[in-house]
Amino acid sequence: MMTDTLTAMRQCPFFEEFQPRHMEKLMALGTQVQFEKDEIIFHEEDESHLFYVILSGRVVLEAHHAGSTFRLETLYPNQELGWPAVLNSKRQLQARALEPVSAMAFEVSQLREACRNNPYFGCALLERLLALGVEQLQSTRRRLVETLGQTK
Numbered sequence: 001m002m003t004d005t006l007t008a009m010r011q012c013p014f015f016e017e018f019q020p021r022h023m024e025k026l027m028a029l030g031t032q033v034q035f036e037k038d039e040i041i042f043h044e045e046d047e048s049h050l051f052y053v054i055l056s057g058r059v060v061l062e063a064h065h066a067g068s069t070f071r072l073e074t075l076y077p078n079q080e081l082g083w084p085a086v087l088n089s090k091r092q093l094q095a096r097a098l099e100p101v102s103a104m105a106f107e108v109s110q111l112r113e114a115c116r117n118n119p120y121f122g123c124a125l126l127e128r129l130l131a132l133g134v135e136q137l138q139s140t141r142r143r144l145v146e147t148l149g150q151t152k
Contacts, residue, residue, distance in 0.1 A: 041101075057103075
């Protein structure tokens with residue numbers, strides 16, 4: 001089972017530049033978790049303690065405003081969920097399983113400790129987190145431009 005999980009994690013773009021010893025470290029820190037269809041993984045404003053890599057299933061990111069829930073993005077296998085938690089921020093969105101989901105969960109305090117103890121590991125992790133932030137900003141910008149273009 002652990003070999004299957006490691007294989008699945010290696011397919012995730014987030015981990016493609018990690019050295020094998022860093023992958024081993026992550027595997028030691030991670031726990032495989034399951035979520036049922038429509039289960040809330042976390043709510044907006046929740047304290048952030050976990051970072052996830054989706055192994056199977058789909059997760060929707062939602063925002064609440066004026067009594068309505070808006071679907072913002074759907075995440076698929078090999079994508080990251082809740083990565084800002086590593087940077088110690090509150091959840092900005094709600095995450096809900098659209099179908100049964102299997103994921104690797106990482107306790108952010110353990111990830112931070114591993115970063116302090118191994119600067120090479122920490123640098124690799126922080127570089128990927130920064131790249132994710134940039135990717136998310138670019139994606140949000142594209143969706144905003146598309147939405148604005150449709151309203152003209």
